[in-house]
Amino acid sequence: MSSYQIREYRDADYADMRLIYSTGFREHAGTVYLQALQWAQALLCGVFLLLQVFFVSFLTCIVSIGGVLLVIRILVQYFFKQGIQLGLSEDLLDIRSSYMQTGCKSCFWVAEEKGSIVGTVGILPCVEEPGAWELKRISVKWEFRGRGVAKALCKAALEFVARHNVRRVVLFTSMVQTDAHKLYNTIGFQKEEEFVWPSLPGRLIEFIVFKYAHRNSTVISF
Numbered sequence: 001m002s003s004y005q006i007r008e009y010r011d012a013d014y015a016d017m018r019l020i021y022s023t024g025f026r027e028h029a030g031t032v033y034l035q036a037l038q039w040a041q042a043l044l045c046g047v048f049l050l051l052q053v054f055f056v057s058f059l060t061c062i063v064s065i066g067g068v069l070l071v072i073r074i075l076v077q078y079f080f081k082q083g084i085q086l087g088l089s090e091d092l093l094d095i096r097s098s099y100m101q102t103g104c105k106s107c108f109w110v111a112e113e114k115g116s117i118v119g120t121v122g123i124l125p126c127v128e129e130p131g132a133w134e135l136k137r138i139s140v141k142w143e144f145r146g147r148g149v150a151k152a153l154c155k156a157a158l159e160f161v162a163r164h165n166v167r168r169v170v171l172f173t174s175m176v177q178t179d180a181h182k183l184y185n186t187i188g189f190q191k192e193e194e195f196v197w198p199s200l201p202g203r204l205i206e207f208i209v210f211k212y213a214h215r216n217s218t219v220i221s222f
């Protein structure tokens with residue numbers, strides 16, 4: 001029997017909810033750094049050759065390449081920080097007004113175990129696709145993963161939309177969130193579109209965003 005329970009968000013969950021979102025988001029920075037390095041291979045070779053042409057010592061070449069690697073690392077960390085701040089200053093700034101207004105077809109849930117919040121999920125009308133609802137902010141604390149917490153959270157959200165006659169549920173994820181892709185397939189979502197994240201860093205490293213939609217668009221069920 002599971003020892004966690006899924007329940008609607010309460011104001012006292014605020015700090016934990018924000019921490020779970022931030023840590024879940026940040027953990028993908030390493031994978032994005034590796035992706036950026038693949039893109040930077042040509043740049044690194046170019047720097048190396050240029051320095052060789054100017055008869056710079058081998059040690060200086062190595063130090064310069066180390067410098068380029070460090071700059072890429074700092075840039076990736078910077079963009080992740082920006083991404084986290086964006087989420088925290090958008091819907092996650094005020095869960096009540098973003099998700100829990102009376103009469104609105106939106107809601108936010110948490111998973112609680114022994115008095116602590118271990119996972120989150122929300123659902124609300126999709127800005128990018130009017131008429132559809134979007135599953136957002138799915139994140140589970142590292143040490144509670146693999147026990148069906150995310151699945152139970154998504155079940156609560158999908159049962160909620162089924163009760164409110166919502167016909168279409170979508171979500172956005174990225175190429176690095178591979179555990180989430182498995183979860184989405186398991187609970188009946190299917191990849192519908194993929195596109196490069198529309199931004200300069202996104203284009204530079206070809207960072208792909210996926211749009212998933214629930215397979216059963218006439219009656220959402222789980």
Ligand SMILES: CC(C)(COP(=O)(O)OP(=O)(O)OC[C@H]1O[C@@H](n2cnc3c(N)ncnc32)[C@H](O)[C@@H]1OP(=O)(O)O)[C@@H](O)C(=O)NCCC(=O)NCCS
Pocket residue numbers: 024025027137138139140141144145146147148149150151152172173174177179180182183184186
């Ligand atoms: C994605 C995430 C929410 C999954 O949470 P979780 O509680 O471990 O997931 P569950 O235990 O409910 O697993 C549900 C299903 O997902 C799949 N799955 C999840 N993690 C998996 C993993 N590491 N390896 C293989 N399958 C996995 C399985 O199919 C599983 O179904 P099954 O148990 O019937 O086989 C969690 O890894 C997470 O918080 N990641 C960081 C934040 C993130 O990337 N969020 C997604 C934003 S788009």
